[in-house]
Amino acid sequence: MDKKLQDLADKIIEYAGQSGVQYCDARAEQQVKKSTLIENNEIEHVRNSEDKGIGVRLIKNGAWSFCSISNPKSFDEIKNILDNTIRNSDYTNSNKKNKINLHNNPINKKQIDFPVLKKPEIEELTSIGLECNKIIMDSPLIIKSVTNPYYVTSSKYFVNSEGSEILQKFTDVIVEMIATAHESGLTQSVNITEGGRGGLELIQNKVQQSAKEIANKASELIKAKPVKEEKTTLVMNPDFVSLLTHEILGHPSEADRVLGKEMAWAGGAWWKGKIGEKIGSENLNVFDDPTIKESLGWYYFDDEGVETKRTNLVEKGILKNHMQNRETSEIFNTTPTGNMRATNYRYMPLIRMACTCIGNGNQNVSEIIKDVKNGYYISNMKVPSIDMKRYNWSISCQYAQKIENGELTDLQRDVIVMGTAPEFFNSIDACGNDFTVRPITNCGKGDPMQSMIMGNGGPTIRGTATVKSVN
Known part of the structure; x- marks a missing residue:
């Protein structure tokens, strides 16, 4: 600083x-910030x-x-x-x-000072990006490979008239990758974001495997079948769960939305006034936790100088808390949760998720799938569409697989998952013993709009919703 x-x-x-x-x-x-954009094995630009x-x-x-x-x-x-x-x-x-x-x-x-085990340098990061780009391009049917590795070093000093003086220094390392396949007039893309708060150790020897996986999946999707519309049992992988948690559990838990202060542009919350009421099955436990290390939502003090902690939002299906700042917590007669953040110094802080997750359960993923006679295994986040109160929701996934008599069968493409929040929450009957936090790099909120990075996550979960084809 x-x-x-x-x-x-x-x-x-x-x-x-x-x-x-x-x-x-x-x-x-x-x-x-230092970044490199690589497309089809060529460096498009390096930016500082x-x-x-x-x-x-x-x-x-x-x-x-x-x-x-x-x-x-x-x-x-x-x-x-x-x-x-x-x-x-x-x-x-x-x-x-x-x-x-x-x-x-x-x-x-x-x-x-947040730990950085291996300090990032743009030369080494670019080399990793080129390696991943080539892995993608070498896969069958791939016509476009995009990798965007970058790192950001930040120093934030907070001081207020009450006497607080807080300095936090941290580094974020991120690689965004897209694989696009094309054949016989059909195009399919699969993307992934890897990284977190720390150094090169967060991505080294990890992103190459992710590059291979998205390239293979994009190629396989060319031959996949479009899904038929039906309301059925769905098993959702942690990557898809992270976006679902973000959209229909995280955002409506922000107290400014609950109070209706964002209704003019970003929406509210359907569960306003429902603290203490049942909003989901007993398998549903939700928390926000800025203390999860290496997550993009990891910090020790928010932009009001409030020390962070884990906040349980839903416990066994009962709505318990919202995310609060120092002002809203007085209105709700509770305590601040350490969720007040701004994109940077140019903006007023808003109540924002740090790392909102569905808590894991005790079942093996294979057992969760085995118990499904007819349904789908939903994989990886894509595009959300949610109503103003986060009640009706629609989220597309990157791909899915049919489940028949407890076994994964045909690959499905162009899949949208739809439901209503209370019906879906109450249908959750299994949570896996796995747990993954995924990086989110582009959450928008506020007027003027602020883009924020954070983590979201959870385990494999099973519930009931409607699937339909994009087309």
């Missing part, structure tokens, strides 16, 4: 306190970018105000922006009826 940037954040807090604000926090952030700046939130006259500045050179430059923000608070908030109350939060003074 640039020490000058950190000092400027400290001065902002001191100046805001002298200006009569009730509360102020500042996030000084510095980020370096660096960004740093400070975002400031403050409360005056009972309402939030926010400003940000990129690459500030002096405090005088910041002071002008800060004065305007405070002045605007005087004008716009004078008629506000509902005042803001923040849950008490301990003063934290910490510096945390």
Whole structure:
């Protein structure tokens, strides 16, 4: 972290306190990203970018105000922006009826360096990307191979008027890959994202196997059959479960959605007011956990300076909690959960998932499949389509297999899975003893839109929903 940037954040807090604000926090952030795009064994581009700046939130006259500045050179430059923000608070908030109350939060003074066992370098990362690209291209029927390896190093310094001073430094290493096959007028693509919070150790000797798997599967899908529409028993693999968890369990658990504060653009939650009620079978346990190491949702303090912890959202089918910030937790008469995050210093933090998962069970995956007389094995996330309250949902998978008398048979392509949240949750009758966390790199929320990285995961699960063909 640039020490000058950190000092400027400290001065902002001191100046805001002298200006009569009730509360102020500042996030000084510095980020370096290096990436390579490779297509069909050729490097399309190598990009380096660096960004740093400070975002400031403050409360005056009972309402939030926010400003940000990129690459500030002096405090005088910041002071002008800060004065305007405070002045605007005087004008716009004078008629506000509902005042803001923040849950008490301990003063934290910490510096945390996340472990990196093997420091990423763009040359080695590019070499891995080229190797994976060639693996994909060497598979039958492949006409296009895309690999995008990149890493991001970040430093985040949080300071507030209550006395907290928190510095977190971390590195994310990610490889995104797409394999596209084509024959006889039919095109099929399979993609995967690998990586997490840490160094090259997270992908070395792992992504090559993933490249081979998606290439083979894209080729096999050319010969696969389209699925017939039916409501039936489905066994879902952990990769598909991670997106399902994200869309119909994670998002409606964000307290700002529950309160209806996002209804204008991103939606709400169908289970508003249902804390303590049964919303699924006793096999359904859901939690959000920012402490899962190596996940893209791993952090120790959120963007309000709240220390993170595991939050149980659903226990044996009973809705127990939502994800809360310091403001919403006062409304719900509970405690903050450490889920307040912003894409970067340019944005106000929002309540966001960290690593939301369905808890695993005690059954072997083979046993879960063996008990199915007729159904489908659903594999790997693709595209979601969910209604405003996360009640009706539709998520396509990358491929599926028919299950007949407990055995996997024909490969199926172009499959969409559909259902309603309460009916599907109540149908879950098995959770595997496996458990996988998958990286999510492009979750959007807010206005202006913020894209966020996080983890989502779970085990193999079995339930009932409708499958139909994309076409």
